[in-house]
Amino acid sequence: MQGSPPEEVHVELECVRLAFGEREIFKDLSCQFARARITVLMGGSGTGKSTVLRMIGGLQRPDSGQVRIAGDDVASCPEAEVQRVRQRLGMLFQEGALLDSMSVLENVGLPLREHRGLGESEIRDAVHERLAAVGLEGVDDLLPGELSGGMLRRVALARAIILDPEIVLCDEPFSGLDPPNVERIEALFSELCRMRGLTLIVTSHHMASSLRMSDQIVLLRQGRALTGTPGSLATSGDPEIADFLGSDGAALARQVSADVAT
Amino acid sequence: MSGTPLQRLGRNASEWIEALGQVMAFAGAIASAIVRPPLRGRRLLREIYDAGVLSIALICGAGFAVGMVLGLQGYTTLVRFGAQESLGAVVGLVLIRELGPVVTGLLVIGRAGSATTAEIGAMVSTQQLDGLRMMSIDPLHFVVMPKALALLFVMPLLSSLFTVFGVFGGYVIGVQLVGLDGGSYMASLENAVDFRDDVLQSLVKATVFGALLGVISTYRGYRSPPHAAGVSRSTTSAVVTASVWLLLTDYLITAFWGV
Numbered sequence: 001m002q003g004s005p006p007e008e009v010h011v012e013l014e015c016v017r018l019a020f021g022e023r024e025i026f027k028d029l030s031c032q033f034a035r036a037r038i039t040v041l042m043g044g045s046g047t048g049k050s051t052v053l054r055m056i057g058g059l060q061r062p063d064s065g066q067v068r069i070a071g072d073d074v075a076s077c078p079e080a081e082v083q084r085v086r087q088r089l090g091m092l093f094q095e096g097a098l099l100d101s102m103s104v105l106e107n108v109g110l111p112l113r114e115h116r117g118l119g120e121s122e123i124r125d126a127v128h129e130r131l132a133a134v135g136l137e138g139v140d141d142l143l144p145g146e147l148s149g150g151m152l153r154r155v156a157l158a159r160a161i162i163l164d165p166e167i168v169l170c171d172e173p174f175s176g177l178d179p180p181n182v183e184r185i186e187a188l189f190s191e192l193c194r195m196r197g198l199t200l201i202v203t204s205h206h207m208a209s210s211l212r213m214s215d216q217i218v219l220l221r222q223g224r225a226l227t228g229t230p231g232s233l234a235t236s237g238d239p240e241i242a243d244f245l246g247s248d249g250a251a252l253a254r255q256v257s258a259d260v261a262t
Numbered sequence: 263m264s265g266t267p268l269q270r271l272g273r274n275a276s277e278w279i280e281a282l283g284q285v286m287a288f289a290g291a292i293a294s295a296i297v298r299p300p301l302r303g304r305r306l307l308r309e310i311y312d313a314g315v316l317s318i319a320l321i322c323g324a325g326f327a328v329g330m331v332l333g334l335q336g337y338t339t340l341v342r343f344g345a346q347e348s349l350g351a352v353v354g355l356v357l358i359r360e361l362g363p364v365v366t367g368l369l370v371i372g373r374a375g376s377a378t379t380a381e382i383g384a385m386v387s388t389q390q391l392d393g394l395r396m397m398s399i400d401p402l403h404f405v406v407m408p409k410a411l412a413l414l415f416v417m418p419l420l421s422s423l424f425t426v427f428g429v430f431g432g433y434v435i436g437v438q439l440v441g442l443d444g445g446s447y448m449a450s451l452e453n454a455v456d457f458r459d460d461v462l463q464s465l466v467k468a469t470v471f472g473a474l475l476g477v478i479s480t481y482r483g484y485r486s487p488p489h490a491a492g493v494s495r496s497t498t499s500a501v502v503t504a505s506v507w508l509l510l511t512d513y514l515i516t517a518f519w520g521v
Contacts, residue, residue, distance in 0.1 A: 054392075057395075057396050058395075059392055059395060059396070083398040084398075086395070086396055086397075086398045087398050089396065090396070091393070091396040093389045093392065093393055094389070095388055095389065097388060097389040097390050097392060097393030098390070098393070099385075099390055099393070099394075100384075100385075100388075100390070110397065110399070111397045111398075111399075114397065114398070114399050115397075115398065159397075163397075
């Protein structure tokens, strides 16, 4: 599948090889993610979507190959350097990964408290601003266990963007959410990308929202990456893509492509 | 597992040595985190409260009960030799030198050590530690170090509390129930106890046990497989491993201190 080349490459994986014991996840994975665009990583279960995010975040080092973030290779640099690069990244984990023993205010404000040395009132203001950006208010003192699934993801997203990162990695942000919450998160992603110029890399099984919000799609199949746009997915003659999309997915991709064109 | 029994033994031994090396490296990482700013004072205080303050009732109750048992058993034995006036010394020495630090250590493993392993293991399985890493916060510094340090701090204090309540339990039995003279009970205790050989040994044991519990319980949680069954296995393993190491270390300290 050939898509239009990305305007400016922000994140790039080159010749990545990764195996867990006998099981080879990536043989020779190469793909690029454009700056200030939403890229959705799709693929069946076990194809390594979350692992790609973990490699970009420096949580998983590949056996070989490069993972470059604006030119910095996080696959080979020392941990201290990875920590510096991570301050340009935010990550939204599948279950939120909020600290259960801390309130929403403390969770979202934690990166500021650790890295910016701000006063309590400044932290509180910044947290309120980010919570408002994700459509939440009056939740400061709640613990993560007291939040609904949709609220939890939005709080986690507020924490992911609190340090104004360049890139936000989102692991299955729609799983287990009802349609209104899916639409809300989808709208938030679009807003973050268009208004704040963030690069979003999202893994998802959710075909409809993935096709609707993405500028670029990276499809993982058997350790390789196939890159394109929702439109080029629909018209691709590649049997692997057709197999993954199915007839409903292909129709949806054509519909989304037509909507974008009009 | 394939190979001859000797090969299997060798493989098991090398795996055991490797695991021991990993625990030692982990302990070294905690020690280096302690001296690296920030201090994490608020988190440390919270952990001291959880592991220490919330254990006080258990430790006092257990110490008192053990002291009463020692009082009864000690009196029954001593009276055969006409040495019942030494009950205070027997109860005090047994508690200070052995039962205080050892029983406190075993109780703290069961209450606070297991909770520490389970909490860190749950944080692994819900990706909370990865979440910290992605915020450029070292989970070893933020989560592990305060928990391990708290156990190190609270063990000597809880052990002392256990001993004091144990001596009081022995006093209640010896003086109130059996009718020994209270002054004789306390005087025999005071005359028998030596600060360096008894009290200092007790405090050293409790501190070493605290360090052991802190390292083992946090290590097992930190290396826990990221699922419920894995966390459960890690918690059980932490309790068993820490208990065995505590008893072995108790023997070693007692032997090297000079009985």
